[in-house]
Amino acid sequence: MKNKLIASVPSIVIGALIAIAPQTFAHACTGHGMFGACHWSQQTATGIGVVILALGVIALFSGPKTRMGLNIAVIADCLLLLAVPTILIGVCPGAMMHCRMVMLPTLIVLGVLGIAFAATGAWLDSRTRA
């Protein structure tokens, strides 16, 4: 039970935060005439967050080996989350823009925490005998 909670609850919480933060306090810039890169990063991050949340919920009702696989998927999703605003899509270039000052660091912190918790969950489940 303890391993199940460690391997699923953090994914649910972090997934929810990744989905909600870019639409609320860590939003994209608002002054664009047309949608800029930060808007698309925001939307993609929300989608990735929902997937991580769903993986966490499924992990809550799964056995150790399945949970291990689900946590590996969470790690892959978090890596994708880190790549979206930094490499794949990007954010606005100005250092004082809201997307760069708030959204980017928030997503980086959530992504790193997601990887750390998912790796811990996967490691704990890998030590459980089937």
Added chain:
Amino acid sequence: MDTHVTLRDLPLANLARKPLRTTALLAVVTVLAVALFGGTMLGMNLGNGMRSMERRLGADLMVVPQNSANQAEALLTGSNSSTFYFTRDIARKVERADGIAQATEQTYISSLAAACCEEKLQIIGYDPATDFVIAPWVASQFQGELEDGQMVAGANVNVSTDGTIELYGRSWPVVAQLANTGTGLDNSVFINQRTVPDMVEASAAVSKRVMPEEYADKAVSTVMIKVKDGYDPQTVATNIKRLDTRFADLGYVYPGGVTAATKTALDALTGYMAAFVAALWAMGVIVLLAVFAASANERKREFASLRIMGATRGMVNGVIAKEAAAVGAAGGVIGVALGALGILPFSALIGSRLQLPYLQAGPWTVIGLALLAIVCSTAVGVVSSFAVMGRISRGDADIILKEGR
């Protein structure tokens, strides 16, 4: 599953078999490491920002238009951009006062958003011929003459890949971008005074005109003054007021005073932070001592068994010290990682929210600070474990075992 445990593996095996106690100890050490690493880094970054600001303020006195002194002070310390001006004839008259060694004029224009997002730029027009404030630190990145229409950009300004800034619907060539100063100057662009009318015209073409057309070529926001040896800025301000009765209404800003006021606010902030970190460490050490001391009682028989099996006092003490060192080091690493995650990515946000000069320390300083926090966390764990060693070493192993029977 391999159940064979050697003396070398024993400390980690002990920690793994008591997950609750290990987690509690880890949590305490982690909080201590976050406080030490985070608190010290914040204080260090504020200090860096303050020193950077002091280096950038080359004038002893700023003469600004009536009711503009607060805006001028905000420009020096924070990131609030603004537009204010009087006319050049007033500036020239001010410069004739007794006690002035050097005087130069600057014009401030607050731009609307630049090409992208809600970024607001402070445009600073200066006269390279008389300037003694900006040129000394611009010189580190730009040696030549700033031509009409050219710009020098602050560190936070978004310069496009073709080396221009899109402002008021026009592309302005950028000849140099300055290093980070941690002050409002990072969001500024510098142009020569002759470019100011062009900028005003450009603003009129695409948005609200930043100043009336007739003022475009004679607007001056401030006269920056370096006083002669033997004069103080207040005396020179009095001399200026004597030149014309209207000058009594002008704003007089003393950058040295602004720096001193900012320094006082910053010293208070870092002082409180240091006291908080020290108090947290004192409490943390007491909690660790209490936890280790309590565990000493409950683990007396465990260590007595080791002694009966042939382990010397030194070996038992070694096991205890290694357990404590492992918890301290792991807590230190987790604490430093959390502190770094909380501060490093958000440094621009912290700087803008504090409204104080804030300059992020370099990577080697951060690595050094991280190592210091980990070493201190490990040391506090090991020192706390001495409490257990004393209690364990005191009794005879067979008596302790019999007591528990």
